[in-house]
Amino acid sequence: MNRKKQRTANLAVLPMYLFSLVFVAGPLVYMLVLSFMTRDGFGFQNAFTLENYAKIFDEVYFATFLESLKLAVISTAAVILLGYPFGLGAALLPTKYARFFRTAQMIPYFVNSLLRLCGWIIIFRANGLLDKVLMAAGITDEPLKLLYTYPAVVVGMIYVLLPFMFLSVYQVAEKLDLTLVEAARDLGAGKVRAFLSVTLPLTMPGLKTGIVLTFIPSMGLFFIASILGGNKVVLIGSLIEEQLMRAHNQPFAAALSVALMLLTGVVCGILMKKRRDV
Amino acid sequence: MKKLALILAALMAAGTLTSCGGGAGENGTLNLFTWEGMFPEEVLTEFEETTGIDINYVNFDYDETMLMKLQAANGGDYDLIIADDYIIETAIAEGLVQKLDKSKIPSIGNVNPLYQGQFYDPTDEYTVPYGAGVQTIVYNPANVGIDITGYADLWDASLADSVGIISNYRVINGMALKVLGKSYNTTETADIAAAGAKLNELAPNIRLIKDDYIQDDLVSGEINAAVMYTSQVTMAKLTDPSLEVVYPKEGIGFGIMAMFVPSKAPNADAAHKFIEFILDPERGAKCYEYLGYYCTATASEPYITEEYREFLTLPAEFSKDNMEMIENITPEADDAHIAAWSEFKGLCE
Numbered sequence: 001m002n003r004k005k006q007r008t009a010n011l012a013v014l015p016m017y018l019f020s021l022v023f024v025a026g027p028l029v030y031m032l033v034l035s036f037m038t039r040d041g042f043g044f045q046n047a048f049t050l051e052n053y054a055k056i057f058d059e060v061y062f063a064t065f066l067e068s069l070k071l072a073v074i075s076t077a078a079v080i081l082l083g084y085p086f087g088l089g090a091a092l093l094p095t096k097y098a099r100f101f102r103t104a105q106m107i108p109y110f111v112n113s114l115l116r117l118c119g120w121i122i123i124f125r126a127n128g129l130l131d132k133v134l135m136a137a138g139i140t141d142e143p144l145k146l147l148y149t150y151p152a153v154v155v156g157m158i159y160v161l162l163p164f165m166f167l168s169v170y171q172v173a174e175k176l177d178l179t180l181v182e183a184a185r186d187l188g189a190g191k192v193r194a195f196l197s198v199t200l201p202l203t204m205p206g207l208k209t210g211i212v213l214t215f216i217p218s219m220g221l222f223f224i225a226s227i228l229g230g231n232k233v234v235l236i237g238s239l240i241e242e243q244l245m246r247a248h249n250q251p252f253a254a255a256l257s258v259a260l261m262l263l264t265g266v267v268c269g270i271l272m273k274k275r276r277d278v
Numbered sequence: 279m280k281k282l283a284l285i286l287a288a289l290m291a292a293g294t295l296t297s298c299g300g301g302a303g304e305n306g307t308l309n310l311f312t313w314e315g316m317f318p319e320e321v322l323t324e325f326e327e328t329t330g331i332d333i334n335y336v337n338f339d340y341d342e343t344m345l346m347k348l349q350a351a352n353g354g355d356y357d358l359i360i361a362d363d364y365i366i367e368t369a370i371a372e373g374l375v376q377k378l379d380k381s382k383i384p385s386i387g388n389v390n391p392l393y394q395g396q397f398y399d400p401t402d403e404y405t406v407p408y409g410a411g412v413q414t415i416v417y418n419p420a421n422v423g424i425d426i427t428g429y430a431d432l433w434d435a436s437l438a439d440s441v442g443i444i445s446n447y448r449v450i451n452g453m454a455l456k457v458l459g460k461s462y463n464t465t466e467t468a469d470i471a472a473a474g475a476k477l478n479e480l481a482p483n484i485r486l487i488k489d490d491y492i493q494d495d496l497v498s499g500e501i502n503a504a505v506m507y508t509s510q511v512t513m514a515k516l517t518d519p520s521l522e523v524v525y526p527k528e529g530i531g532f533g534i535m536a537m538f539v540p541s542k543a544p545n546a547d548a549a550h551k552f553i554e555f556i557l558d559p560e561r562g563a564k565c566y567e568y569l570g571y572y573c574t575a576t577a578s579e580p581y582i583t584e585e586y587r588e589f590l591t592l593p594a595e596f597s598k599d600n601m602e603m604i605e606n607i608t609p610e611a612d613d614a615h616i617a618a619w620s621e622f623k624g625l626c627e
Contacts, residue, residue, distance in 0.1 A: 039609060042345065042368060060620045067624070126500035143499060145439070148486045150627065230486025231445055232626040239620065245340060246447065247616045 035254035042248045052255035061239065061256070065263065068236040071225070072218040075157035079165045079214045082158065084207060087169025088199070091176070102170060105163050113160050117227045120156070121147060148230030156228040157218055164217075165210035172206030212271055219264050236260050305330035308548040311344065312360035313337055316408075317556075318568040325555050331548045341365035348374050353541035358549035360408055363534045364606050367398035376541045377403045382550035385557035388577035392598060393534050397605045405536035406553050409571030412592065413449060413531040415524040416496060416511050417503035428527035429453040432503060433480055441483045442492050442501035444510075447619035448604050449531065451477060453505065456528035463605045467614040474618025481625035496521065508589075512570035515589050523589055530601045535571065566590055 038047040055061060090101040108116060123129045126143035134140045146152060176199065184194040200207075222237030231238065236256060243253035308325075314337045322333050338344040341362045348356065353374040361369075369375050380386055386406065393407040417426050423436050432441055432453070443450050452462040454473035464470065485501045486492070493514035495501045506514075514521055537556075539549045556562055563581030566573040572590055573579055579591050607615075 041609075042342065058617070060617050060624070063624055064620070125495070125498050127498050145485075147500065226488065230442075231488055232484065232486070232623065234620065234623045234627075242445075242616070242620075245342060246445075247612060248342070249613075249616075 031254045031257055034251055035258050037251045037254075039249050039251050044251050049251075052252045053259070055252060056255060056259055064234050064236045064239045065259070067234060068219055068260075069263075071153065071157065071233065071235065072215055074154055075161060075218045076211060076214045078154065078158050079161050080207070080211065083162050083165030083210060083214075084169050084203075086162075087166045087206070087210075088173045088203060090166070091170045091173035092178075098170075098174070102167070105166050109163060114223065114227075116159075117156060117224065120228065124152075147228060148232065150229070150233060153225050153229040153233050156224040157221065160221065160224060161214045161218060164213040165207075168210035168213060169203060169206040172203050172209075176202055208271060212268055215267060215271075216264055219260065306545050306548055307332045307334050307357075308545060308552055309334045309336065309355065309357045309543075310360075310552070311336045311338065311347075311356040311358070313339070316360055316569060317565055321556075321561060321565060321568075324561075325552060329548075329551055329555075331545075331551065333552075345369060348540060351540075351542075354544065356540050357543040357545045358537055358539060358552055360535055360537050363396065363398045363536065363603065366405060366536055366538060367606055369538070370399065370404055374541050375404045375538045376543065376546065378406070378539065378553075379546075379550060382547070383554050383557065385554055385577075388557045388559060388562070388575045390574050390576040390579075392592070392596070392601070393574045396534060396603055398534075399536070405538045406557070407534045407536045407574040408556065409535045409566060409569050410574050411508040411533045411535075412572050413452075413505065413526070414508075414511060414589075415503060415505055415526055416514055417522050417524070418496065418499070418518075418520070419522050420520065421499065421502040426503060426522070426524050428457075428524075430457050430528065432483065432505075433457075434483075437483045437503055439483065439485050440502040441480075442486045442488070442495050442504040442506070443484065444489050444492060444506050445487050446489075447615050450505065450622075451615050451618055452531055452604065453477075453526075453528075454480070456526065456531070459528075462531050462602050463607055465608050465611040467610060470611060470614040470618055474614075474621060477618065477622045478625050481622060484626040487623065487626065493517070508572060509570035512586070512589055516585075525593070525596070530596060531604050532572075532601055533604055534574065 034044065035052055036048050036050070037044040038049050038051070056065075090098050092098075093101065121128075124146045126145070126147075130146070131140070131143045134144070135142075180202070181194055181198050184198045189197065220237050222235040222241070225231070225233040225235050226238060237260075240253050240256045240260070243249045243256065308331050310333055322335070325331070326333055336356070338347065342365070344359065344361050345365050345368060348359065348369060349372070366375070383406070389407060393410055394402050399405045415426055415429070415432065421440075424431060424434055426432070448462070451470065451473055454477040455462060455464060455469065458469070458473055458476060460469050460473065486495060489507075492504060492506050493510040496504045496506075496514050497517050511523060515523065537553055539546050543549055556565060557575060557577075559575065559577040560581045562575045562578035563573070566575075566578060567582065567586050567590065570590075572592060573582055582590050
């Protein structure tokens with residue numbers, strides 16, 4: 001019976017609904033309410049205020065939003081430029097090699113990204129592995145200052161986010177019907193024209209997914225800026241952590257989190273909307 | 279004051295948990311709640327063997343987490359807690375701490391009076407200090423062209439892009455306050471803003487801001503001068519004894535870690551026994567060397583080995599007159615600090 005099946009299905013998803021309600025919706029509502037409360041010592045009092053939101057527009061704090069947005073855009077752009085051709089190229093290889101590339105992309109991710117970044121520090125720090133090799137070879141005479149710079153942060157972001165783009169593009173490109181590209185070429189399209197009017201639109205869903213999967217985390221990934229940037233690039237995530245753990249201003253931290261979610265939501269909304277249009 | 283020899287500490291704490299997790303010892307259990315790596319394993323084992331009390335070592339990462347758990351337990355669950363001064367002030371104010379029974383702690387006189395009678399427990403009724411963090415400057419004389427004697431020297435142009443600092447804004451903004459001749463604990467927002475402006479001028483010299491393993495950057499040569507936590511100074515000095523440790527001439531800021539017994543501790547008696555046990559001069563010295571913080575027991579100082587003495591005991595000229603604790607301040611002053619700090623960090627890029 002259809003109705004019976006429906007009931008079984010409802011029962012099957014019930015635990016998941018409850019789980020989401022308690023552990024996803026619950027904290028979000030708590031955070032939203034908290035963001036309108038007034039700070040009091042280490043905690044807060046139940047007095048409604050909009051001050052926490054007003055404070056976000058304070059020049060100092062607003063700058064962290066711009067900084068986060070800037071880093072997210074730069075990282076996402078770099079990941080598109082590197083990840084899209086890589087994902088597309090790998091998918092078009094014979095299956096054996098394609099699988100190899102796909103697996104090779106994922107192996108480093110068996111290890112926690114925090115640990116991998118700490119590994120980078122050992123290699124790139126002053127008088128670290130790289131410096132020692134370069135100085136021994138007589139290529140440089142003093143330690144390079146590679147870490148704790150903006151480029152170091154961007155490279156770290158690319159490193160962590162690249163697989164999201166690679167896998168999204170790879171998955172779609174794998175199913176790409178190459179005869180369509182051939183047809184375009186037969187009908188007189190040049191390489192560039194064929195790519196722009198056939199390959200690109202057909203792989204666009206993968207690219208879009210990749211952008212969303214790259215952009216969202218890059219707005220919140222502040223540990224990379226902390227580790228490789230020496231905390232000098234102040235992102236919204238680090239500001240929230242600081243407000244919560246050091247300044248003990250829970251309501252302001254909540255307001256910042258709500259604002260971050262709104263901002264990310266709006267950007268993703270724009271991307272998703274365009275996706276439907278394609 | 280939170281960052282210790284984490285790896286060793288984690289191993290040690292894990293070992294302690296597995297070895298004494300289970301059932302109560304013949305004389306009950308001591309629920310010890312503190313950061314990882316606060317005591318050498320051998321001292322904990324010795325306590326268990328001599329008293330027959332099992333230690334259940336539970337750790338927290340931040341003072342704030344500790345306070346939340348203690349509030350949730352309504353002052354129960356734990357027998358002895360070791361945490362930072364400022365959070366203890368709050369815990370006492372909330373009635374979560376019980377007065378110590380000094381008759382059970384005959385060695386209380388071993389404590390250095392410099393670390394007693396402080397803001398969080400003015401009459402010493404609730405706490406016994408266990409280790410102090412003292413704000414110093416550490417630098418590598420081989421790579422620094424000037425003689426650093428105070429905070430103001432960190433602003434010197436020769437240190438461009440080569441200074442490392444921890445991300446504790448009360449300590450770092452405090453440096454600028456000290457350079458301007460103000461107190462660490464000023465609540466005048468104008469003074470804090472002025473310190474922020476002064477701090478902004480330090481930005482070109484800042485190479486990195488971080489809390490974990492900053493001592494490695496000083497040892498490796500990534501930075502040449504640093505302001506860091508005391509345990510990190512200890513680790514840096516042990517790795518490279520040629521580093522210079524300076525007591526800034528503008529004045530010394532410090533913080534204290536202290537032991538206290540929660541108001542509804544299930545086994546307050548065991549807690550008192552443990553405090554007395556740690557106050558033993560020789561055993562205490564062993565603990566402070568392991569911990570890497572300044573020795574807060576005068577009686578233990580003679581037992582601190584030569585290698586550690588220079589950076590675990592204060593020179594005689596320091597007293598309450600020229601040292602200042604970093605205390606809780608008003609929310610407005612705290613806001614002014616965090617605004618100044620955020621602006622400064624943005625300029626460091």
